[in-house]
Amino acid sequence: MKSRTIKVDYLARVEGEGRLYVRIKDNAVAEVRFSVFEPPRFFEALLRGRKFTEAPDITSRICGICPVAYQMSSSQAMESVCGVTVSGPLRDLRRLIYCGEWIESHVLHIYMLHAPDFLGYEDAIRMAKDHPDVVNQGLKLKKIGNDLMVLLGGREIHPVNPRVGGFYKVPTKEDLLRFVKPLQWALEASLETVRFASSLPFPEFERDYEFVSLRHPDEYPITEGRVVSNKGIDISTDQFLDTFEEIHVPHSTSLQAKVKERDDYLAGPMARYCNNFDRLPEVAQKAAKEAGLSVVCTNPFKSIIVRSVETVFACHEALRIIKAYKVPDKPYVEVPPKAGVGHGCTEAPRGLLYHRYEIDDAGIIKDARIIPPTSQNQKAMEKDLRQFVQKNLDLTDEKLTWQCEQVIRNYDPCMSCSCHFLKLDIQRD
Amino acid sequence: MTAVKKPKLAVWKFASCDGCQLSLLDCEDQLLAIAKEVTIANFPEASRAVIKGPYDISLVEGSITTPHDAERIHKIRRMSKCLVTIGACATAGGIQALRNFADVNDFVSIVYANPAYIETLNKSTPISDHVPVDYELRGCPINKYQLLEFITATLNGRKPNIGTHSVCMECKMKGNVCVMVSSGTPCLGPVTQMGCGALCPSYNRGCFGCFGPMESPNTKSLAAWFERLQVPSDDIVRMFRGFNAYAEPFRKESEAHEK
Numbered sequence: 001m002k003s004r005t006i007k008v009d010y011l012a013r014v015e016g017e018g019r020l021y022v023r024i025k026d027n028a029v030a031e032v033r034f035s036v037f038e039p040p041r042f043f044e045a046l047l048r049g050r051k052f053t054e055a056p057d058i059t060s061r062i063c064g065i066c067p068v069a070y071q072m073s074s075s076q077a078m079e080s081v082c083g084v085t086v087s088g089p090l091r092d093l094r095r096l097i098y099c100g101e102w103i104e105s106h107v108l109h110i111y112m113l114h115a116p117d118f119l120g121y122e123d124a125i126r127m128a129k130d131h132p133d134v135v136n137q138g139l140k141l142k143k144i145g146n147d148l149m150v151l152l153g154g155r156e157i158h159p160v161n162p163r164v165g166g167f168y169k170v171p172t173k174e175d176l177l178r179f180v181k182p183l184q185w186a187l188e189a190s191l192e193t194v195r196f197a198s199s200l201p202f203p204e205f206e207r208d209y210e211f212v213s214l215r216h217p218d219e220y221p222i223t224e225g226r227v228v229s230n231k232g233i234d235i236s237t238d239q240f241l242d243t244f245e246e247i248h249v250p251h252s253t254s255l256q257a258k259v260k261e262r263d264d265y266l267a268g269p270m271a272r273y274c275n276n277f278d279r280l281p282e283v284a285q286k287a288a289k290e291a292g293l294s295v296v297c298t299n300p301f302k303s304i305i306v307r308s309v310e311t312v313f314a315c316h317e318a319l320r321i322i323k324a325y326k327v328p329d330k331p332y333v334e335v336p337p338k339a340g341v342g343h344g345c346t347e348a349p350r351g352l353l354y355h356r357y358e359i360d361d362a363g364i365i366k367d368a369r370i371i372p373p374t375s376q377n378q379k380a381m382e383k384d385l386r387q388f389v390q391k392n393l394d395l396t397d398e399k400l401t402w403q404c405e406q407v408i409r410n411y412d413p414c415m416s417c418s419c420h421f422l423k424l425d426i427q428r429d
Numbered sequence: 430m431t432a433v434k435k436p437k438l439a440v441w442k443f444a445s446c447d448g449c450q451l452s453l454l455d456c457e458d459q460l461l462a463i464a465k466e467v468t469i470a471n472f473p474e475a476s477r478a479v480i481k482g483p484y485d486i487s488l489v490e491g492s493i494t495t496p497h498d499a500e501r502i503h504k505i506r507r508m509s510k511c512l513v514t515i516g517a518c519a520t521a522g523g524i525q526a527l528r529n530f531a532d533v534n535d536f537v538s539i540v541y542a543n544p545a546y547i548e549t550l551n552k553s554t555p556i557s558d559h560v561p562v563d564y565e566l567r568g569c570p571i572n573k574y575q576l577l578e579f580i581t582a583t584l585n586g587r588k589p590n591i592g593t594h595s596v597c598m599e600c601k602m603k604g605n606v607c608v609m610v611s612s613g614t615p616c617l618g619p620v621t622q623m624g625c626g627a628l629c630p631s632y633n634r635g636c637f638g639c640f641g642p643m644e645s646p647n648t649k650s651l652a653a654w655f656e657r658l659q660v661p662s663d664d665i666v667r668m669f670r671g672f673n674a675y676a677e678p679f680r681k682e683s684e685a686h687e688k
Binding site: 012017038040043045046050051054061064065112113122124126128135139142143146155157158160163168331405414 | 442443444445446447448449450451452454455457458460461464469473474475476477478494495498523524525527528531535536537539540549553569570625628629631632633634637639664667671672
């Protein structure tokens with residue numbers, strides 16, 4: 001029988017360098033590969049011998065799209081080694097800058113990277129010719145996320161202000177109040193975004209995922225919580241490596257995470273949403289329901305709606321924090337180094353980001369381990385691809401290729417993040 | 430009226446975090462205007478569409494760390510009229526150049542269970558070590574306004590108005606109180622090229638050199654000041670060994686303090 005190959009050598013509209021490959025034989029999917037060919041940068045190795053206070057600055061360079069996630073996971077891991085807890089307004093400010101990153105990253109993905117797929121455009125710039133209002137709204141909304149990061153971090157990419165223990169400098173109440181009006185507009189625009197996203201045409205596709213995310217007693221999770229899943233995981237962050245493992249698969253040059261004793265899992269907006277719908281503010285719950293989402297969403301193509309709902313949450317949460325803000329006495333808590341091991345887990349825009357460090361009495365890093373969301377999702381992505389292709393063999397090559405790209409883009413993957421511990425694929429043409 | 434052919438812009442990625450090319454998408458107020466003036470011909474982070482070269486402007490992000498990339502940059506050079514390196518990775522080798530001070534095989538075996546599969550070069554090197562570079566934009570990340578200035582200047586056939594003086598000067602112009610004088614915080618501002626707007630001192634911390642060494646920096650004198658502030662030599666090594674560790678003046682100064 002005939003064999004057919006779907007191949008994308010350089011996947012566009014994702015962060016970093018990845019490729020996908022699907023081989024179909026006798027009308028059945030024979031092989032599926034999603035591989036990352038980012039050159040490795042060895043972050044875990046180069047962190048050894050650096051000071052524990054340098055980890056937020058160094059690890060933020062793993063990813064230009066979600067530097068705050070790296071700064072927060074590493075800071076919290078270091079604080080946990082040293083037995084320090086950051087609370088009150090400093091903790092709120094961490095959540096606030098993280099809201100900025102969620103808005104910026106989600107809106108970038110929704111409008112610039114993903115919407116063009118659904119509407120049949122190569123990119124947002126071409127889409128802007130026919131839909132200028134949509135693209136302009138996206139750009140304006142994204143900018144508000146970036147502006148928040150600039151205020152609290154100094155700049156939107158690799159902010160300089162966050163540190164182990166808090167911040168170098170905290171904003172005044174007036175600084176924050178200036179954001180009320182733009183954020184009120186952003187909240188409305190994000191509700192509009194939910195409506196826009198839900199109007200897009202979605203392929204029929206559902207899968208029974210294991211959703212892994214943080215869960216907090218009374219907040220929608222961003223900066224902390226227990227690691228939970230809809231299939232029974234409920235652990236503290238220091239048990240992460242007891243529950244999850246990374247495996248080598250022969251056909252791919254990358255390491256893939258899985259639940260020990262089980263299989264692939266999904267981290268990211270759909271997982272957070274499913275595990276924490278009850279923690280969303282009413283405005284976000286209502287928007288989700290009106291968009292036709294139930295409390296669990298198992299169609300990965302609809303992750304664009306879930307991201308929009310989370311953008312509503314992030315705008316709402318930012319407004320809440322700003323209104324309640326009281327300037328702290330000191331911009332940071334002293335964190336004297338103490339030998340030991342610590343873990344940090346926060347919710348990057350694209351999913352759970354785990355850090356583990358061992359430091360000595362002088363605060364020098366002895367060992368580092370970082371597991372970014374894209375590595376965790378890689379196995380789920382391949383499984384989606386396999387099942388999606390099997391169900392859509394009647395599509396033309398062109399259509400199937402584009403939709404396969406979309407299957408990957410559903411995850412908003414970040415190869416720059418994952419590459420530092422993925423194997424290099426040397427099979428590049 | 431004759432149609433003027435729009436210049437073609439391409440964006441290329443090597444070992445990097447994507448942050449510098451993201452700066453272009455972060456120009457929310459200017460992006461659509463830029464797209465009217467140039468054809469975004471090859472920019473995978475933003476578009477599926479690929480228009481064939483040659484390209485008028487190639488923005489190159491990232492450092493060279495693999496044998497394959499060492500070849501790929503030559504192909505890109507051949508297709509590019511003007512090749513611009515953007516950011517600390519492309520201009521100096523980036524944070525991944527810390528391997529240059531160690532044995533890369535040790536690095537590989539720390540991170541990977543099966544080192545035999547990893548094909549990597551011993552050093553992470555800047556683009557200019559491999560091909561001629563027409564212009565460089567510094568920073569970790571670059572300043573998006575410098576990027577806009579570069580694009581605007583190039584489209585108008587003039588020289589970009591981008592300074593090469595120190596962060597120290599930016600601080601003075603901003604009216605910042607000197608963190609080193611007032612609180613004894615070690616700061617790389619006196620030897621680091623401007624471009625960030627003296628960000629770190631504005632947030633009460635010392636500069637850590639994102640924009641790399643300025644023209645003829647006096648690193649030796651600055652290091653002597655650090656010693657007077659009782660900064661241990663290990664810390665001096667780490668300060669110069671950051672995101673621009675492999676830029677020559679910083680590299681030499683860090684090596685001078687190594688035990």
